[in-house]
Every structure is written in structure tokens, then in C-alpha cells.
Amino acid sequence: MTEDDAGGAAARICADLIRIDTTNRGEGDARPERPAAEHVAGLLDGAGAEPVVVESAPGRASVLARIPGTDPSAPPFLIHGHLDVVPADAAEWTVPPFAGEVRDGCVWGRGAVDMKGSLAMTLAVVARRLREGRRTRGDLVLAFLADEECTGEYGSRHVAREHRGFFTGCTEAISESGGFSVEAGGARVYPIATGERGTAWMRLTARGTAGHGSKPAPENAVAEIAHAVSRIAAHPWPVRITPGVRALLDGLADALGTTIDHDRLDAEAARLGDVGRLFAGTVRNSANPTRLDAGYKVNVVPGAATAHVDGRYLPGTGDEFLATIDRLLGPRVTREFVNFEEAPAADPAGPTFAALAGALRAEDPLARPVPYVMSGGTDAKSFHRIGITSYGFAPLRLGPGLDYLGMFHGVDERVPLDGLAFGTRVLDRFLDTR
Incomplete structure (x- = not known):
């Protein structure tokens, strides 16, 4: 991995986002997402996109962008994710949870897994594609959202209700909690979320x-x-x-x-x-x-x-x-x-699932993609209400010793640098199919 590739950029963006404390304790007790939203908007603006920062309440901000594709008749596609994180007790952590420290080949901190690492991969890939003049066939719609760690009322619900024009024509999306590897019995399984x-x-x-x-x-x-x-x-x-x-x-x-x-x-x-x-x-x-x-x-x-x-x-x-x-x-x-x-569901036998699985196999010949249902919930529920089906897909290839599932809302949350590099390559391949 070189310093200038999308994986390196993703690691730097992830660390920077972790350093912006966006803790959401729920019931109105949340740090404003606006500083993180402005940081994301600056990255998108610098890459040539035209982001918009929207607020549902003072400081409760989300970022929206719609990047024109090459074929107006092709369907637009949405990538969404959240800026907020759950609380972290620094006394329990090996490293300060909001330091964005790189140690032992990982970026450490609250949100590394859920889900600032995923946002960083998306931002790095989109920026590189824009610099290189590579666009998706249909419009690419981006939503970086507030308040997922509570009800989404200040984030996904707000933008789906008040800024629905950004999502015109969108019927499918990808977001968090899927596409990561699980080692088992010599196989490398990659669950892709098709429901929750x-x-x-x-x-x-x-x-x-x-x-x-x-x-x-x-x-x-x-x-x-x-x-x-x-x-x-x-x-x-x-x-x-x-x-x-x-x-x-x-x-x-x-x-x-x-x-x-x-x-x-x-x-x-x-x-x-x-x-x-x-x-x-x-x-x-x-x-x-x-x-x-x-x-x-x-x-x-x-x-x-x-x-x-x-x-x-x-x-x-x-x-x-x-x-x-x-x-x-x-x-x-x-x-x-x-x-x-409601409990949303996506089609595990459709072309989008096949494209997601194909992108994983292209980067890991041993990949065995499988559909799965998430036990928790995501912003997919808000977009489901306006007719957009979401797949959980934040691709990472992980080593067998990393308890990835246990780090969601857990202590010593971290994401491997080589996992981020792998994920950016997979996302780039997938976007070539849109």
C-alpha cells in the first residue's frame, strides 16, 4: 500500500473523523455532528462534488451530494452512512477512543468500525474516481447522516422527508454492516446484509x-x-x-x-x-x-x-x-x-447482490459471499419508507484474530489498514457496475 493510494487516503480520513467526537447518547443528548459534516463536505468539495450540509436542528447536520453519471437514463444509486457514534469510556480503552491513533496496523478509535472507517472508504474512492474522470453510469447519491445511533429523527428520517429530491429515482443503496470476512474451516465467508x-x-x-x-x-x-x-x-x-x-x-x-x-x-x-x-x-x-x-x-x-x-x-x-x-x-x-x-429486506438473488459478490471475488478469489439478516437496525429503515432498498456492504478483509462483530459498540474498536485498502478496491470495482 503506497501513501497516495485510496487505501492510504481512507486510513487518514478515518483517523481524522474519529478525532471529531460525535457521541450520541440518545434522547437529545448528542454532540453536534456539524463539525464532522463540514469536514466531509470539504473533502467532497475539494474532489469536485457539490455537497450540501443540511441541519434538522442546531448542530445536527448531514451531508448530501448527487454526482451526475454518464447516462441520464441509468438509475441513480445511493451510498449512505452515519457520522455519529455511541459513547466510549476512555478508562476502558487501550488507546484514547477519540485520538484516531494508528497502532499495530490498525486505526483505533470509536467509530473505526461503526462506521467512520466505511465513510472513509467511500470518500477516498469517490475522490479518486472524480480526479480520474471516472463516473458511474447513473447518478451517484451520497448521504452522510446524523443520529443513526438513536432513532434517525435528526438524520435519515429528516433527509428522507425534507430533502427527498436528492434521492429521486433511487431504488437501491449500500450502507453499513456487511461485506466483511469471517474465517471458518478454511473458508473465507463474506456476509452481505439483505435485511434486518x-x-x-x-x-x-x-x-x-x-x-x-x-x-x-x-x-x-x-x-x-x-x-x-x-x-x-x-x-x-x-x-x-x-x-x-x-x-x-x-x-x-x-x-x-x-x-x-x-x-x-x-x-x-x-x-x-x-x-x-x-x-x-x-x-x-x-x-x-x-x-x-x-x-x-x-x-x-x-x-x-x-x-x-x-x-x-x-x-x-x-x-x-x-x-x-x-x-x-x-x-x-x-x-x-x-x-x-418495519423490517426491510433486499433480494439476495438479484443483480445488485451478484455485483457486490463479484466485486469481492475479484479482490479475493477465496471469497464466499452469503446473504444474511442483521440483528440490529440501520438507516436503511428510513430509506425503505421512500422505496429504496439497502444492502449492508462495507467490505473489509480481516485477519482471523480480530473480533470484528464484537467491536460494534465495544471497547478498543479498530479497523486494519490493509482491510481499508482492500475495501476501497472492492468498492471501486462495484461502482464500475453502476
């Missing part, structure tokens, strides 16, 4: 009779919410093999030369190790209690108590999921959505 579970973040409320803590309290709101949360946490959600998960299981069986018993998928996930983690969290719905709030004094029974639950449901199972939650809550606890998003 839906989101059902809920606030639960129990109401009772307020009173003195020393007296009987038959309508105790704290007890009611505790019982409901306990029932939800203990519920054994049944396995549901959706078409997307079935395609992954079939692809893995073929790539690894093995059989996967669909009747014992938990055990199979454990047996297959890192590859098994690709489906361990997507064979069933889930609901995890995450917050409890009640009362203000030890000797006062409060009249209300609340809890928050992070619910995730597989494509096509939304009604079943909510019916189960309502049964578990019982008659004295109500729910309301903090955030509700």
Missing part, C-alpha cells in the same frame, strides 16, 4: 394507587412493572426461519461443506463459532428490558412506574411479536412505541 430485524422500542407504564410505604399496597405500580419486565425477560421466543435466514443457512452450508441442522440452531450457532454468530441473533424475535424508572422516596409507594424494552422482530412476524408482548404485559401494564420501524 424490525425495531420496536417500547415504554411500558404501570399505574397503581400512591400511598405510604408502610401500609398495604394491593395496587403497587412498581410490583406490576417488575412482574411484567420479568415475564418479558424470561419468555422463550420460538425459532422462526425467515427466507433471509434460510438463504444464509444454505449459503453457509455450501461454503463450509457441512450440514446445518435447522431443528437445533442454537447448538449449531455455537458449533460454528464466528460464522454461527451471523445467524444466532436472527432466528427469533427478542425483547430486552433496558430501563426501569419509578418513585422518588423509599417510604412512598408511587402511583406509576415505567420501563423501557428494546424489541426486535423478524420480517413478517410483527403481528405475532406484538401479540406476544401484550399477553406478557397483562391487563394492568400499557405500552407505547418510542420507536417503531
Whole structure:
């Protein structure tokens, strides 16, 4: 890798972006993304694009650009990603999480994986293509967004609603969480995300009779919410093999030369190790209690108590999921959505998936691309609402000792320099097909 290639440029951009702290704690507690947005806009402007910085609220900024293609009749294509990151406790890290330090062949810092490394690859590839006069056939649309680590209300939801003209004609996109390598049994598997579970973040409320803590309290709101949360946490959600998960299981069986018993998928996930983690969290719905709030004094029974639950449901199972939650809550606890998003899906047998897989194979002859469903959620949900299907594709070739999946929102997040170089080559090849 030379100092001037797109991989080297991606590493420098990634480090610079990490140094701009865009921590998003949610519920309005976020550092403004505007400094990062202005940095990205400057890079695009210097490469000859015409970026626009848009704000949904003071400091909550995203960057949009539409680069004309060579064929007005060809469909435009969207690449989107987010500028914000989750919090990091510096005391837990080997290196300062916002230093953007290069050490041991990696760029370290919060966002290296999720997802400033991916943004850096996109920026480096687009800049080089513009310098060299190479354009996609259809328009290339870029969106670098605020607020993905919360609900997207200040980012993807805002631009999809208020700046929809940038996305006119777009029907497909790529974004985060796919295209990385997983070593298993001599095979190099590259999962490409073709869907994700839906989101059902809920606030639960129990109401009772307020009173003195020393007296009987038959309508105790704290007890009611505790019982409901306990029932939800203990519920054994049944396995549901959706078409997307079935395609992954079939692809893995073929790539690894093995059989996967669909009747014992938990055990199979454990047996297959890192590859098994690709489906361990997507064979069933889930609901995890995450917050409890009640009362203000030890000797006062409060009249209300609340809890928050992070619910995730597989494509096509939304009604079943909510019916189960309502049964578990019982008659004295109500729910309301903090955030509700459908489960989007993309075609694993279509030409775009084939082009993504082909770009990986061209750079790694041992690559075995497979479709997979993400357990979490991304900005793909916002674009799904306006008719744009997203694939998770931020390509990286990784060494076997790097726990890439574990670094999403984890400690000592880092991305390999040679992985970034590989990813820029793959992205460049893919854009030649657009």
C-alpha cells in the first residue's frame, strides 16, 4: 500500500473523523455532528462534488451530494452512512477512543468500525474516481447522516422527508454492516446484509394507587412493572426461519461443506463459532428490558412506574411479536412505541447482490459471499419508507484474530489498514457496475 493510494487516503480520513467526537447518547443528548459534516463536505468539495450540509436542528447536520453519471437514463444509486457514534469510556480503552491513533496496523478509535472507517472508504474512492474522470453510469447519491445511533429523527428520517429530491429515482443503496470476512474451516465467508430485524422500542407504564410505604399496597405500580419486565425477560421466543435466514443457512452450508441442522440452531450457532454468530441473533424475535424508572422516596409507594424494552422482530412476524408482548404485559401494564420501524429486506438473488459478490471475488478469489439478516437496525429503515432498498456492504478483509462483530459498540474498536485498502478496491470495482 503506497501513501497516495485510496487505501492510504481512507486510513487518514478515518483517523481524522474519529478525532471529531460525535457521541450520541440518545434522547437529545448528542454532540453536534456539524463539525464532522463540514469536514466531509470539504473533502467532497475539494474532489469536485457539490455537497450540501443540511441541519434538522442546531448542530445536527448531514451531508448530501448527487454526482451526475454518464447516462441520464441509468438509475441513480445511493451510498449512505452515519457520522455519529455511541459513547466510549476512555478508562476502558487501550488507546484514547477519540485520538484516531494508528497502532499495530490498525486505526483505533470509536467509530473505526461503526462506521467512520466505511465513510472513509467511500470518500477516498469517490475522490479518486472524480480526479480520474471516472463516473458511474447513473447518478451517484451520497448521504452522510446524523443520529443513526438513536432513532434517525435528526438524520435519515429528516433527509428522507425534507430533502427527498436528492434521492429521486433511487431504488437501491449500500450502507453499513456487511461485506466483511469471517474465517471458518478454511473458508473465507463474506456476509452481505439483505435485511434486518424490525425495531420496536417500547415504554411500558404501570399505574397503581400512591400511598405510604408502610401500609398495604394491593395496587403497587412498581410490583406490576417488575412482574411484567420479568415475564418479558424470561419468555422463550420460538425459532422462526425467515427466507433471509434460510438463504444464509444454505449459503453457509455450501461454503463450509457441512450440514446445518435447522431443528437445533442454537447448538449449531455455537458449533460454528464466528460464522454461527451471523445467524444466532436472527432466528427469533427478542425483547430486552433496558430501563426501569419509578418513585422518588423509599417510604412512598408511587402511583406509576415505567420501563423501557428494546424489541426486535423478524420480517413478517410483527403481528405475532406484538401479540406476544401484550399477553406478557397483562391487563394492568400499557405500552407505547418510542420507536417503531418495519423490517426491510433486499433480494439476495438479484443483480445488485451478484455485483457486490463479484466485486469481492475479484479482490479475493477465496471469497464466499452469503446473504444474511442483521440483528440490529440501520438507516436503511428510513430509506425503505421512500422505496429504496439497502444492502449492508462495507467490505473489509480481516485477519482471523480480530473480533470484528464484537467491536460494534465495544471497547478498543479498530479497523486494519490493509482491510481499508482492500475495501476501497472492492468498492471501486462495484461502482464500475453502476
